[in-house]
Amino acid sequence: MSLLEGLEHSLIAGEPYHTEQHFSVLNPATGEQLAYVSEVDEQGTALALRAATETFNTLKTTSAKQRSEVLWRWYELMMENKPLLARLLTQEQGKPLKEAMGEVDYAAGYIQWYAEQAKRSYGEVIPANDTQHQLSAIKQGVGVVLGITPWNFPLAMITRKVAPAYAAGCSFILKPSEQTPLSALALAQLALQAGMQKGAFQVLLTSDSAGLIKPLCQNTNIRKLTFTGSTQIGRILLEQCASTIKRTSMELGGNAPFIIFKSANLDDAVAGLMAAKFRNAGQTCVAANRILLQQGVEAELLPRLIKAVDKLVVGDGLEEGVDIGPLITLEAKDKAQKLIDDAIEKGAEVIYQGKQQSGLFMAPVILTGVTSKMKIANQEIFAPVVSIMSFSDESEAIELANSVEEGLAAYFYSQEVSQIHRVSLSLDYGMIGINEGMVSNPVAPFGGIKQSGMGKEGGHQGLDEYLTVKYLCQKFD
Ligand SMILES: NC(=O)c1ccc[n+]([C@@H]2O[C@H](COP(=O)([O-])OP(=O)(O)OC[C@H]3O[C@@H](n4cnc5c(N)ncnc54)[C@H](O)[C@@H]3O)[C@@H](O)[C@H]2O)c1
Numbered sequence: 001m002s003l004l005e006g007l008e009h010s011l012i013a014g015e016p017y018h019t020e021q022h023f024s025v026l027n028p029a030t031g032e033q034l035a036y037v038s039e040v041d042e043q044g045t046a047l048a049l050r051a052a053t054e055t056f057n058t059l060k061t062t063s064a065k066q067r068s069e070v071l072w073r074w075y076e077l078m079m080e081n082k083p084l085l086a087r088l089l090t091q092e093q094g095k096p097l098k099e100a101m102g103e104v105d106y107a108a109g110y111i112q113w114y115a116e117q118a119k120r121s122y123g124e125v126i127p128a129n130d131t132q133h134q135l136s137a138i139k140q141g142v143g144v145v146l147g148i149t150p151w152n153f154p155l156a157m158i159t160r161k162v163a164p165a166y167a168a169g170c171s172f173i174l175k176p177s178e179q180t181p182l183s184a185l186a187l188a189q190l191a192l193q194a195g196m197q198k199g200a201f202q203v204l205l206t207s208d209s210a211g212l213i214k215p216l217c218q219n220t221n222i223r224k225l226t227f228t229g230s231t232q233i234g235r236i237l238l239e240q241c242a243s244t245i246k247r248t249s250m251e252l253g254g255n256a257p258f259i260i261f262k263s264a265n266l267d268d269a270v271a272g273l274m275a276a277k278f279r280n281a282g283q284t285c286v287a288a289n290r291i292l293l294q295q296g297v298e299a300e301l302l303p304r305l306i307k308a309v310d311k312l313v314v315g316d317g318l319e320e321g322v323d324i325g326p327l328i329t330l331e332a333k334d335k336a337q338k339l340i341d342d343a344i345e346k347g348a349e350v351i352y353q354g355k356q357q358s359g360l361f362m363a364p365v366i367l368t369g370v371t372s373k374m375k376i377a378n379q380e381i382f383a384p385v386v387s388i389m390s391f392s393d394e395s396e397a398i399e400l401a402n403s404v405e406e407g408l409a410a411y412f413y414s415q416e417v418s419q420i421h422r423v424s425l426s427l428d429y430g431m432i433g434i435n436e437g438m439v440s441n442p443v444a445p446f447g448g449i450k451q452s453g454m455g456k457e458g459g460h461q462g463l464d465e466y467l468t469v470k471y472l473c474q475k476f477d
């Protein structure tokens with residue numbers, strides 16, 4: 001069977017699960033229906049829970065080496081199917097094909113990393129205070145995991161959860177975004193082909209996330225929830241998990257400052273900003289949301305920025321040469337336009353406006369004179385809009401940067417060694433790009449602080465999210 005056949009049903013205990021209720025998956029570039037997928041029902045959910053619980057027990061009898069080998073095979077299958085996966089991703093999510101190819105590599109990179117890390121969940125021997133005891137700490141899989149993922153990275157946001165969970169010996173039930181379920185199903189089919197147990201990675205499809213997820217959050221068989229999405233939904237899920245004291249990881253929204261100091265190499269800063277702002281049409285959690293420009297560099301920097309932005313091509317991501325695909329929905333485009341209008345009303349100036357676009361496409365916009373009073377500085381724009389604020393000195397830049405409730409990623413450009421040291425320590429963010437606009441990397445701990453969430457994905461830290469530490473205290477006669 002081709003990878004793309006049968007991507008219409010939830011995948012439960014290794015089989016497609018058919019129901020009568022359906023919802024449409026649309027291509028945001030063309031509006032055409034890509035698939036008409038079935039909604040999981042209560043029976044299907046119960047079946048998935050049973051399979052996940054049984055599989056967690058089976059996984060206890062597998063070695064780390066066996067799980068590592070399955071992950072390696074899954075990685076290889078992803079790479080073998082890279083063009084198919086990338087095309088499907090562009091069709092359901094909209095990002096340009098070259099970015100989709102990059103996401104396949106990035107997503108597979110997490111599987112490869114955790115194939116290696118699976119064998120390294122070391123425990124420790126603890127020196128006892130006497131000679132009659134041996135104390136140690138071992139690590140074990142946390143149990144059945146529920147994962148909920150967004151639409152903006154339909155592959156990578158899944159593999160960076162499922163791969164470490166499986167490496168740790170956990171079974172996983174995924175509820176992907178209703179906008180991008182097909183990539184999730186394709187990933188799960190490849191995992192099965194790679195030899196993953198049938199209940200190890202199951203996918204539940206629904207357009208009623210709230211209805212499906214609330215009882216699962218309250219279910220005692222599920223020991224962990226890992227969520228990637230907005231802060232607003234993260235808050236609701238934390239409340240729902242409180243009754244069963246579930247372990248949680250929360251990868252939530254950002255509002256990244258991108259600070260350009262006088263001492264920066266301005267060509268590098270523009271290149272970094274283009275990557276941090278325009279990847280995925282601005283729809284990334286780590287997108288540069290507030291560009292903080294030191295007074296005095298505008299005259300040199302802005303013409304370079306305008307020149308780079310003017311080269312961007314907006315269009316269907318499947319077309320050659322396209323840099324910016326459609327936004328995910330009309331609401332997303334309307335929201336971005338409202339943020340621009342509010343900023344203009346409060347005194348911001350549009351210094352660049354690309355050619356107006358129809359449908360879900362949006363041309364790049366550059367605004368200057370943005371202040372903290374404007375809505376655009378206080379929420380994720382999630383669109384190709386560069387929003388520029390200005391500051392006079394380093395302490396003002398840090399105060400402005402830290403003035404929001406989010407703390408996911410921040411970026412700054414400077415060539416002064418002592419300034420780099422000071423600013424790195426002062427920014428209240430989980431990830432800092434220093435003279436670099438792209439921080440994402442499977443080998444490093446990705447995650448935010450403050451209201452951007454808790455927990456890490458990637459790095460050796462990402463495995464610990466799925467492990468519990470058990471202390472063993474053994475007495476000798
Ligand atoms: N920190 C990170 O690593 C990271 C990565 C990617 C995206 N994000 C954030 O995700 C957001 C964009 O994604 P989105 O629009 O899909 O976010 P969202 O919060 O609307 O939805 C995320 C997921 O939650 C589900 N969901 C929605 N309401 C729910 C409910 N009441 N109960 C249970 N599940 C529910 C959705 O169906 C989707 O699968 C942005 O805020 C972005 O910053 C964060």
Ligand SMILES: N[C@@H](CC=O)C(=O)O
Binds near residue numbers: 153285286440
């Ligand atoms: N862009 C992030 C995901 C958030 O949207 C990443 O690179 O992993």
